[in-house]
Amino acid sequence: MVAFIVRRLLGAVGLLLIISAVTFAIFFLVPRAAGVTADDLAARYAGKTPDAATLTAIKERFGLDEPITTQYGKFVKAIVAGDTYDTGTEKIDCPAPCLGYSFRTNQPVLDQIIDRLPITMSITAGAAVLWLIAGISIGVLSALRRGTLFDRAAMAVALAGVSLPVFFTGLLGLAFVVHKWHLLPEVNYVGLTENPAKWFASLLLPWIALAFLYAALYARLTRAGMLETMNEDFIRTARAKGLPEKTVVVKHGLRATLTPILTIFGLDLGVLLGGAIITEKTFSLPGLGQLALDGINQSDLPVVLGATLFAALFIVLANLVVDVLYGVIDPRVRHS
Amino acid sequence: MKSPKVVTSAAAGAVVLSLGLAACGGGDDSSGGTSSAKFDAGSTAVVNASDKKGGVLKMAQPDDFESLDPANIYYAYGLNFTRLYSRQLMTYASKPGTEGSKMVPDLAEAPGTPGDGGKTWTYKIKRGVKYEDGTEIKAKDIKYAVARTFDRGVLRNGPSYFTQLLDADGYKGPFKDKDLDKFKGVEVKDDYTLVFKLKAPFAEFDQVVGFSGQTVPVPQAKDTGTRYGMHPVSSGPYKWEGDYQPKKGGTLVRNSNWDPQTDPNRKQLPDKIEVQAGLKAEEIDNRLMAGTVHVDLPGSGVQAAARQQILTNPKLKANADNPLAGFHWYIPINTKNIPNVECRKAIVYAADRAAMFRAYGGDAGGQVSTSIQPPAVDGREKGQDFYTKADVNFTGDVNAAKDALNKCGKPTGFETVMVFRSDRPKEKATAEALEQSLARVGIKLQLKGYPSGTYTNEQLGSPAFVKREKVGLGTYGWAPDWNTGYGYLQPISDKDAIVETGNANAEELDDSVVNGKWDEVVKVQDPAQRAKIYNEIDARIREQAAILPNVYAKSLLFRPTSLTNVYFHAGYGMYDYANMGVTG
Amino acid sequence: MTDKRRAELTDGTVGDSAAGAPTAFLEVRDLRVHFPTDDGLVKSVDGLSFKLERGRTLGIVGESGSGKSVSSMAIMGLHNRRNSKVSGEIWLNGEELVGLSPDRVRQLRGKHMAMIFQDPLSAMHPFYTVGHQIVEAYRVHNDVSKQVARKHAIDMLGRVGIPKPDKRVDDYPHQFSGGMRQRAMIAMALSCDPELLIADEPTTALDVTVQAQILDLIRDLQQEFNSAIIMITHDLGVVAELSDDILVMYAGRSVEQASVEDAFHRPLHPYTWGLLGSMPRLDRDRTERLMPIKGTPPSLINVPSGCAFNPRCAYRDLNGGKSETDRPELVEVEPGHKAACHLPLDRRREIWDTEIRPKL
DSSP states (O other): OHHHHHHHHHHHHHHHHHHHHHHHHHHHHHHHHTTOOHHHHHHHTSOSSOOHHHHHHHHHHHTTTSOHHHHHHHHHHHHHHOEEEEOSSOEEEEOSSOOOBOTTTOSBHHHHHHHHHHHHHHHHHHHHHHHHHHHHHHHHHHHHTTTSHHHHHHHHHHHHHHHSOHHHHHHHHIIIIIIISOOSOOOOOOOTTTOHHHHHHHHHHHHHHHHHHHHHHHHHHHHHHHHHHTTSHHHHHHHHTTOOHHHIIIIIIIHHHHHHHHHHHHHHHHHHHTOOHHHHHHTTOOSHHHHHHHHHHTTOHHHHHHHHHHHHHHHHHHHHHHHHHHHHHOHHHHHO | OOOHHHHHHHHHHHHHHHHHHHHHHHHHHHTOOOTTOSTTGGGTSOBSOOOOOOSEEEEEESSOOSOSSGGGOOSHHHHHHHTTTOOOSEEEOOOSBGGGGSEEESSBSSSOEEEGGGTEEEEEBOTTOBOTTSOBOOHHHHHHHHHHTTOTTTSOSSOOHHHHHBSOTTOOOTTTOOOGGGOOSEEEEETTEEEEEBSSOOTTHHHHHHHSSTTSOOOGGGOOGGGGGGSOOOOSSEEESSOOBTTTEEEEEEOTTOOGGGOTTOOOOSSEEEEEESOOHHHHHHHHHHTSOOEETTOSOOOHHHHHHHHHOHHHHTTEEOOEEEEEEEEEBOTTTSOOHHHHHHHHHHOOHHHHHHHTTGGGTEEEOSSSSOTTSTTOOOOOOSSSOOOTTOOOOHHHHHHHHHHHTOTTOOEEEEEEETTOHHHHHHHHHHHHHHHTTTOEEEEEEEOHHHIIIIITTOHHHHHHTTEEEEOEEEOOSSSSHHHHHHHHHOGGGOOSSSOSOTTOOOOHHHHHHHHHHTTOOOHHHHHHHHHHHHHHHHHTTOEEEEEEEEOOEEOOTTEESBOEETTTTEEOGGGOEEOO | OTTSOOOOOOOOOTTGGGGOSOOSSEEEEEEEEEEEETTEEEEEEEEEEEEEOTTOEEEEEOOTTSSHHHHHHHHHTOSOTTTOEEEEEEEETTEESTTSOHHHHHHHBTTTEEEEOSOHHHHSOTTSOHHHHHHHHHHHHSOOOHHHHHHHHHHHHHHTTOSSHHHHTTSOGGGSOHHHHHHHHHHHHHTTOOSEEEEESTTTTSOHHHHHHHHHHHHHHHHHHTOEEEEEESOHHHHHHHOSEEEEEETTEEEEEEEHHHHHHSOOSHHHHHHHHTSOOTTSOTTSOOOOOSSOOOOSSSOOSSSTTGGGOTTGGGGTTHHHHSOOOOEEEETTEEEOOSSOHHHHHHHIIIIIGGGO
């Protein structure tokens, strides 16, 4: 097991290197291929109508004229060995793993990511709890009452949920629940440790909006899985033993249904932890997704790289955790 | 048969309507309003005038300041905001109406005294003005502040007037060499006197000093270079509580070392000012109308949805202002790609001003323009129309356009490219209006949209791009660095202002008459005399058909009823942030 | 074999349900299991009757889809009442199951009647240990602690011949071999000493040597527990090995019921002849070919009119068209031997003796 995890982690490092190189290349080569000059890039970091002296100073400071290999080499070196950054008045140390400095905010990228992480985690965790509870219970009930009014209604809502993007449900929620009916407070992130009640209240709407989409998805998955599982031979065996129906459904049926859902859940969680971009944007929550988006909009390459790497890291880790958990849940995987 | 579309649009309408009602109910509860709180009242007068202290003023913005280092800011809203925590040598008068465009002393005792034919400018600063830590502000701090703007790598966002005007060639800023004596552009006579030394006479030096925060004193020992913007040392009525967190926000609290006796331009009404960055523009509008956010920092007006609600709901409308925003949406006609003035005149003749006016939203969106300089510019005259009519019903003069084409030698018209910002529907509509009206005389426009993020630097703002893509026309809006004819017209018409990237002289005008007047005007000390020359330049540009005027932009600003002392400031083109208060 | 008592078999005619109190341990009367589907009503079991005493074994044979498993599931009460219609009577030890509340049937399941399924790999839950699954079966009917139940499970595993049961009890089904799994399945079924054991193709998935072991095991356990056993199979060899009596099903009905002796040596239904003809035998010359029954099993939605077997019957023309119009009743032609066929009895005996038997 340990060897397996180590092997997977080493693979992840390689993958992250490739992802960073590709991101780097996209950021550097695509604009240049489209005819954007180093001066144009420098101008993106300058105020309006920058003079030539300003552009030269910016190019020099950010190394925009250096070849891509040199720049990428510096990036990788900073991760391994750390880096320093000149503010003009002092040299600030950025210990390894240094993901570089933001051109815009003059902060180490890693600090920014660590600062944003709790927000994205809060959004993801709360929504995940909601969508698991809602999605799975609706899915199970729907499967058990297949073809009934409940099933049809639930699946119709689920279809709508899968089709409706978060920015639609989110904006509708903001317009009605917050601004019209005042049922929930305005969405302003408050740290969990700072004020748990406010944290909960202010994130409830984002959770619901995000969870709605996923709950719909999970309800459909669970329903399909349950329908399949409840036709399995071992369910018939469980019934033949005289087990109460509740035990048959939950202990025997749901348990087997949840295994594939766990895989999907792990990946969904990994993707969202890398930045619940649309939810963060809709509710103006400054999480990792917003950080990445701002980075892209403002040509802030170190931030984009850092955010991309973290997003990739979460997906890789989520995959690993799912694989390890799979062994715990499914004994057949564990022993083979 | 009811189609789903009908239901959807009805539901959407209900959202808008109900939002409006809710917001307005909330507004009634809070302040009760004053008699002056009516539509557009804040454009010319102070609304809810009050000196009542206390409360928390909440400001929000969708993006973030480029920096909070006063010397590293160029956007007007940032410069407006910095006045809350910093004082500069000169500043805009804190007054409604055109008075707001005038420069008045801030740290200085009086406007600068020109010497040596306008090549030196001497300022005496007030005694006893203190930083937030209680130390006194001295002349050397201002010299240091100016010196640091010479490092364009560290302070890259701010204006570069000082590096261009001051006689300090070769100086690279105080970061590479801390010895300030090597900086010859500013001379410190004594603790309270400084002399700026220019390469050449420059008449509007007070404006250069006053429009930006680059003369905000910085104690050299506390300068943190690129990171100074995270916690600039305060000299104004408020100081930062902890560091400003980029993309998130920060809090300003009262600065007890600020002395109102020395500062007629700022008030210190709220106890606290909270700034939130990264709040969606639509959500800011919602919160403005709910009164939970008081100020939309960028100050460019509400979004389309809120605009609709406000203009159709009298209660909301009473809390809105619709001032001229200070800039002009016009159409530069590139003189390199369309060198023949008669061909350019044909474009101006054929343009359907009525359709272009509608493209910008009619009366609430703008005012049909004559001169290039908008009304807020000091000394600006309306002037006379050239080849067009500043009339909302003018649809163009097809016959005159055809005559001009004949004279140009292209009786059947010609083809050219028009660029616009694809993410701005109004600009797209304008380009389409021009495409249609020019097609009537055979001038075929090929429309090309580009993202606004790169448009003014890499497309229309890049002469190389304009040449390569044969761009003849574009959409453009120009806000001046300061409200004089120089601030407005020089960057968009002087040959010397043409730069390789971020070029504002999009018409690439290189007219000997205009260039000559620019060389001459910087030596003229009398503002009225200068204004006369600016108006001549304005007319000359239009006579050369290098710019097709369109509309002076109007913005729709919303002021929650809990906001006091609020008025539109002509210098910044938005509400004055340094004098507001809140009730409740 | 001769000393064995014969199972008493009822005549299976309609209206039998009015026959009053049951006379046997298990008595099935006119059992019908119908499934309404979008294509029509599937009559999987359509009027099945039989009796079975404790200590006896009844083999139910027939092709796939003949209703063997469906009827046994009906006895166990395992059909979903929402998508099936079960009618008729099932008397188990004096209690009528069809009209009983689902919860009461559940309490009987596992305790008084148990079932062994065909594929023990898919029939056991892959995520729980074998021991856990036996413990679960035991504890649902017996109020004992986990420790006691576990001891019982180990004991049961030992009794079905699993070596080192105290170790294997914590293994998962996939860690068992096929035969061991089936033993574990049997241990689970027998954990509450059921009086009725239904074995649905218990050896089909197993290789031949293991098959024999499992059949021996079932026989031994039957003697130990004195259970009644229903052995569902399409393998006549298994029936011959284990059963006292045989019930041949075709298209949801019983076409012949007899002692094993009679069924193998004096079968009286053409379908039974076909089954025997398609059975491989060691004593047969290898050059001769098996004689599979021609045609395919009938649709259970549109069961052929008259004798359901008539489209595949080689002797249908001998009845003057009666086979296509009238359904033959199951009648007792000899004591304890019933068959449903229009052919005159003598003609059947003649055909068996002259045409069928020599070729087997």
